[in-house]
Amino acid sequence: MTSRYAELSREQLAKLVPELLLIGQLIDRSGMAWVIQEFGREEMLQVAIEEWMGASPIYTKRMQKALNYEGDDVITIFKGLQLDIGAPPQFMDFRYTVHDRWHGEFHLDHCGALLDVEPMGEDYVRGMCHDIEDPTFDATAVATNRRAQIRPIHRPPREPADREPHCRWTVIIDESYPEVDDHPAMDVIRRTRAARTELDPIDTSDEGQADYSGPLLTDVDFGAFSRSALVRIADEVCLQMHLLNLSYVLAIGKRCGTNTELAKSICAKQLIGLAGVAAERIHRALGLPGGIEGAVKVLELHPLLNPAAYVDAEFGPDVVGVRRSPAHEDGAWVSLVTPEDVRPLQAVVRAVDPHLDVEVNGTDEDWTARVVQTDTAAKEFSEVSVVKVSGGAAWLFEDRKSLPLTVL
Secondary structure, eight states, X not given: OOOGGGGSOHHHHHHHHHHHHHHHHHHHHHHHHHHHHHHOHHHHHHHHHHHHHHHHHHHHHHHHHHTTOOOSSHHHHHHHHHTOTTSOTTTEEEEEEEEETTEEEEEEEEEHHHHHHGGGOHHHHXXXXXXXXXXXXXXXXXXXXXXXXXXXXXXXXXXXXTOSSSEEXXXXXXXXXXXXXXXXXXXXXXXXXXXXXXXXXXXXXXXXXXXXXXXXXXXXXXXXBOHHHHHHHHHHHHHHHHHHHHHHHHHHHHHHTTOHXXXXXXXXXXXXXXXXXXXXXXXXXTTOOOHHHHHHHHHHHSGGGOOTTTSOEEEOSSEEEEOOOHHHHHTOXXXXXXXXXXXXXXXXXXXXXXXXXXXXXXXXXXXXXXEEEOSSOOOOOHHHHHHTTSGGGGOOOOOOOOOBOOOO
């Protein structure tokens, strides 16, 4: 199935891919507020650990295969982080140093996630920078080498309060280190349709870079990739989001037990918040038109309904038609959108114009949504407002030179 991103130009795709990476980072900015509300801070930390450990090794390996940089060394780990929704470019400004294949370091000149949580107090900072990162960094490295250890040189809470870089870490691979085990959640996520989704191969004859098999770069120059490679990256990043969300759903379900309505409510709130902010960022980044036309185009490019191989959807001048697809089988985001609950779609179209609304008809897994103009501007969903507390919601990317990193 052809990607919905295939109709975009190479220049548009180079703008969209970092946007999608940043949108993936905002999943937790949207989801964790509702976990804290229902279960408290300590359970939020455990949800985050289970969520990332269940998904990130799977999608990291997918991206390695897609862009032909599979390996077992520090350089492979660093390339993976550059294409990971957990470390979107610039907002999470990782700077890398490679000593040799088995030894490296990174530091963050800017950590958007830290700046989001510092106002919440030291307990939240320690929770993110210690409790969550200790197991999840090593789990991310599992896709490359089970004997990799990522350890802090220094990390927040910051002393002094304006300390820079925000943190610094070593990455060492040593045969004497014990192998990192898979988290049990990985077995569940690995069996999802999202994890097994096959995407179109990259056309190596297309103009531009077809993979990331060359040297590690200071900053990935998305504009250097071919149009075909960028389409594949965009689809892979959307699958990263789905896998992370499915891992979130798994962790939420574990805590809600038989109260499936509570689990559904929490997951719907996460989607509504992310859907609105993602739509706003996509619309602005690509300079899409306003009104109904722009809203339908945003829906067509939105991670809620991508990649095409995972979510079955068709688009007309003012309509979106969704059919049962692998995403429904997984219980992914699209399964939360029904004729009885159209809030995620409303969040998307209202991000383009608050005077827009949707009318949805059909069944839970086979429906058609029509985008309509109204006379009254709708108020922003509170779930969207929660996500906008994050600096990532309004983040602006800057142009940077991409330089090869050589071994010191």
